[in-house]
Amino acid sequence: xxxxxxxxxxxxxxxxxxxxxxxxxxxxxxxxxxxxxxxxxxxxxxxxxxxxxxxxxxxxxxxxxxxxxxxxxxxxxxxxxxxxxxxxxxxxxxxxxxxxxxxxxxxxxxxxxxxxxxxxxxxxxxxxxxxxxxxxxxxxxxxxxxxxxxxxxxxxxxxxxxxxxxxxxxxxxxxxxxxxxxxxxxxxxxxxxxxxxxxxxxxxxxxxxxxxxxxxxxxxxxxxxxxxxxxxxxxxxxxxxxxxxxxxxxxxxxxxxxxxxxxxxxxxxxxxxxxxxxxxxxxxxxxxxxx
Amino acid sequence: xxxxxxxxxxxxxxxxxxxxxxxxxxxxxxxxxxxxxxxxxxxxxxxxxxxxxxxxxxxxxxxxxxxxxxxxxxxxxxxxxxxxxxxxxxxxxxxxxxxxxxxxxxxxxxxxxxxxxxxxxxxxxxxxxxxxxxxxxxxxxxxxxxxxxxxxxxxxxxxxxxxxxxxxxxxxxxxxxxxxxxxxxxxxxxxxxxxxxxxxxxxxxxxxxxxxxxxxxxxxxxxxxxxxxxxxxxxxxxxxxxxxxxxxxxxxxxxxxxxxxxxxxxxxxxxx
Numbered sequence: 370x371x372x373x374x375x376x377x378x379x380x381x382x383x384x385x386x387x388x389x390x391x392x393x394x395x396x397x398x399x400x401x402x403x404x405x406x407x408x409x410x411x412x413x414x415x416x417x418x419x420x421x422x423x424x425x426x427x428x429x430x431x432x433x434x435x436x437x438x439x440x441x442x443x444x445x446x447x448x449x450x451x452x453x454x455x456x457x458x459x460x461x462x463x464x465x466x467x468x469x470x471x472x473x474x475x476x477x478x479x480x481x482x483x484x485x486x487x488x489x490x491x492x493x494x495x496x497x498x499x500x501x502x503x504x505x506x507x508x509x510x511x512x513x514x515x516x517x518x519x520x521x522x523x524x525x526x527x528x529x530x531x532x533x534x535x536x537x538x539x540x541x542x543x544x545x546x547x548x549x550x551x552x553x554x555x556x557x558x559x560x561x562x563x564x565x566x567x568x569x570x571x572x573x574x575x576x577x578x579x580x581x582x583x584x585x586x587x588x589x590x591x592x593x594x595x596x597x598x599x600x601x602x603x604x605x606x607x608x609x610x611x612x613x614x615x616x617x618x619x620x621x622x623x624x625x626x627x628x629x630x631x632x633x634x635x636x637x638x639x640x641x642x643x644x645x646x647x648x649x650x651x652x653x654x655x656x657x658x659x660x
Numbered sequence: 661x662x663x664x665x666x667x668x669x670x671x672x673x674x675x676x677x678x679x680x681x682x683x684x685x686x687x688x689x690x691x692x693x694x695x696x697x698x699x700x701x702x703x704x705x706x707x708x709x710x711x712x713x714x715x716x717x718x719x720x721x722x723x724x725x726x727x728x729x730x731x732x733x734x735x736x737x738x739x740x741x742x743x744x745x746x747x748x749x750x751x752x753x754x755x756x757x758x759x760x761x762x763x764x765x766x767x768x769x770x771x772x773x774x775x776x777x778x779x780x781x782x783x784x785x786x787x788x789x790x791x792x793x794x795x796x797x798x799x800x801x802x803x804x805x806x807x808x809x810x811x812x813x814x815x816x817x818x819x820x821x822x823x824x825x826x827x828x829x830x831x832x833x834x835x836x837x838x839x840x841x842x843x844x845x846x847x848x849x850x851x852x853x854x855x856x857x858x859x860x861x862x863x864x865x866x867x868x869x870x871x872x873x874x875x876x877x878x879x880x881x882x883x884x885x886x887x888x889x890x891x892x893x894x895x896x897x898x899x900x901x902x903x904x905x906x907x908x909x910x911x912x913x914x915x916x917x918x919x920x921x922x923x924x925x926x927x928x929x930x931x932x
Contacts, residue, residue: 391764398753405814409791499911503697601784
């Protein structure tokens with residue numbers, strides 16, 4: 370970047386000017402994110418130790434561990450457990466469906482590939498609420514999926530149950546898994562796979578020892594992009610689930626908008642945030658850099 | 661050609677057509693899974709009856725009902741205002757942030773800023789909603805249109821900067837140096853060289869921000885004030901009360917809008 374100049378002192382001055390310009394360019398968004406992201410984040414942490422007051426706005430004066438202790442309450446633990454296994458199950462199933470799917474797209478001819486990719490982009494960009502609503506209608510007591518299940522004698526109406534929430538999560542987050550996997554598989558250097566085959570590796574072995582490790586950043590990125598929003602899901606369980614399928618997202622919203630117990634809602638939010646930070650740290654440690 | 665053959669060979673039993681056939685079958689099943697629910701949803705918005713599952717003939721009645729629904733139209737207008745304002749602000753701030761990170765080395769607090777910029781992308785919606793609600797309540801800011809816009813900008817800056825950064829990374833830095841060598845001022849070099857080159861990324865980021873703003877339910881629901889619902893929040897409330905083809909009609913409108921935005925963004929990004 371810096372123009373070559375005669376003396377070291379001038380060079381140092383131009384370097385300093387460059388640093389100043391970088392900071393100046395970033396400054397507006399830096400300040401914005403500190404005020405509307407970093408400070409609110411600290412507030413949630415602080416409110417986890419506040420006490421509940423009648424107006425809904427917590428008292429900070431006599432701080433305590435009541436809300437944090439509530440995390441170990443059997444109701445909360447049960448909801449956390451349900452959310453975690455639903456999110457894990459969803460991540461695994463998304464991976465199992467999306468890997469062969471992304472593999473298929475990535476190994477087509479270029480023109481076909483672009484077309485197939487466009488067909489994935491559309492559901493990816495489509496309004497999440499609308500896509501969840503589509504399943505609300507299909508799973509209703511006289512919905513098409515229910516009638517199909519009844520015709521086959523296999524299932525009845527799943528609405529307001531765990532399977533419905535699970536279907537909604539799978540439908541909602543599958544595109545988030547496909548795109549990073551596609552990006553990873555498309556970048557694979559196939560000559561390496563060919564080399565493995567030339568050295569008499571079976572197709573399965575070549576896949577397991579070459580393709581799979583090469584696409585690992587995509588697998589991890591996709592898993593994070595599915596796991597984190599599934600863990601905090603709110604819209605899907607609210608529309609497709611019932612009282613018995615409350616997830617962490619619904620619980621938090623309930624604490625804020627209905628029960629008016631902000632400290633407990635804050636404590637649970639912080640817990641999710643910590644899980645998220647651990648998950649992403651693992652991702653960055655394992656060599657991935659961008660989503 | 662060899663790539664494809666190698667690719668076909670790299671799966672278990674790859675040379676056998678059976679594996680290829682299973683892969684193709686899986687792909688079409690996924691596409692059906694993606695699209696059938698959406699198509700059925702759109703189909704029933706043209707239903708003459710008042711059910712969303714039993715077809716009673718074609719009509720545009722529900723679209724008429726939708727356009728006559730004043731609160732719904734007000735929510736739509738709020739959504740559009742919020743999306744436009746938050747997109748413009750986030751695009752300017754996000755582009756400047758992307759330039760600072762990609763074009764300038766080692767300025768004070770760069771690494772912290774980089775991390776701070778990533779967080780809104782990976783944080784769950786509910787957590788961000790809680791953070792902003794607590795913040796606005798603590799600083800005693802009246803909730804309404806302004807708090808919705810402030811919140812949307814907060815999550816959109818990050819998305820814009822990611823898209824723009826990807827574009828800058830692909831760009832040839834020597835072009836800017838050439839402009840400087842030809843005695844262009846910094847501003848001229850930016851205006852005549854850098855900006856036109858990163859424009860597809862900037863517009864792509866802006867469209868992403870616009871879409872995200874139009875889609876958001878959770879954060880808006882937390883930071884809205886009385887009478888300032890956006891369209892998705894309003895529709896969310898409708899869905900919880902009862903299901904009518906009117907919701908299908910609104911959904912179809914939103915689906916068509918997202919599809920137009922996808923095509924727009926792809927066309928922009930294809931331009932070199």
